[in-house]
Amino acid sequence: MNPFVYPTKSIRRHGPIGYLDYSSYRPWLRDEFEFRCVYCLRREQWGIGVRDFAIDHFLPVLAQPDADRNYLNLFYSCATCNLRKGSRRIDDPTAPEIASALTVFETGQILGTTPAARRLIRVLDLDGPASTEFRQMWISTIRLAALYDAPLFCRLLGYPEDIPDLSVLRPPGGNRRPEGIAESAFAKRQMSELPDAY
Numbered sequence: 001m002n003p004f005v006y007p008t009k010s011i012r013r014h015g016p017i018g019y020l021d022y023s024s025y026r027p028w029l030r031d032e033f034e035f036r037c038v039y040c041l042r043r044e045q046w047g048i049g050v051r052d053f054a055i056d057h058f059l060p061v062l063a064q065p066d067a068d069r070n071y072l073n074l075f076y077s078c079a080t081c082n083l084r085k086g087s088r089r090i091d092d093p094t095a096p097e098i099a100s101a102l103t104v105f106e107t108g109q110i111l112g113t114t115p116a117a118r119r120l121i122r123v124l125d126l127d128g129p130a131s132t133e134f135r136q137m138w139i140s141t142i143r144l145a146a147l148y149d150a151p152l153f154c155r156l157l158g159y160p161e162d163i164p165d166l167s168v169l170r171p172p173g174g175n176r177r178p179e180g181i182a183e184s185a186f187a188k189r190q191m192s193e194l195p196d197a198y
């Protein structure tokens with residue numbers, strides 16, 4: 001099971017509005033982006049949790065001041081990708097045409113088949129030796145866990161323990177997509193519908 005397959009279906013299902021501080025969107029973004037970095041697909045489960053993760057302003061705030069607290073402009077990203085991207089502009093990796101143009105091989109190597117996908121790889125240094133080795137290490141580890149250690153496999157590819165209960169959150173401006181809460185990981189876990197691995 002390759003954990004580095006970029007999801008090609010649109011993932012936005014929540015619509016909280018009105019927090020004054022963009023970091024208040026974090027629980028929504030964790031769920032929205034499935035507890036992993038939108039750019040390199042590193043998972044919370046592989047490190048020390050949410051402290052490794054940042055909230056990325058997809059369009060730089062300097063370019064567009066209201067981009068700061070616009071939920072649709074906030075992406076869940078690991079700290080490394082957040083730093084590498086900085087204020088540079090790249091195409092949205094959740095757009096189906098970009099996601100489907102990014103392929104990670106068992107060797108950890110990544111290939112972009114369109115100019116936009118290649119630019120994303122370049123800006124984030126996803127084809128640098130450290131990134132390639134990182135992916136290769138996790139692909140091998142997960143392959144071994146799948147063969148010899150089912151609980152470990154589920155821990156590495158499953159959801160974190162502390163998934164947020166979005167139903168108790170009250171965004172100050174309301175929620176444009178309240179129906180998304182039933183699709184959240186917490187709601188699915190309550191219904192015993194959350195998969196052991198994803």
Ligand SMILES: [Zn+2]
Nearest residue numbers: 037040078081
């Ligand atoms: Zn990342």
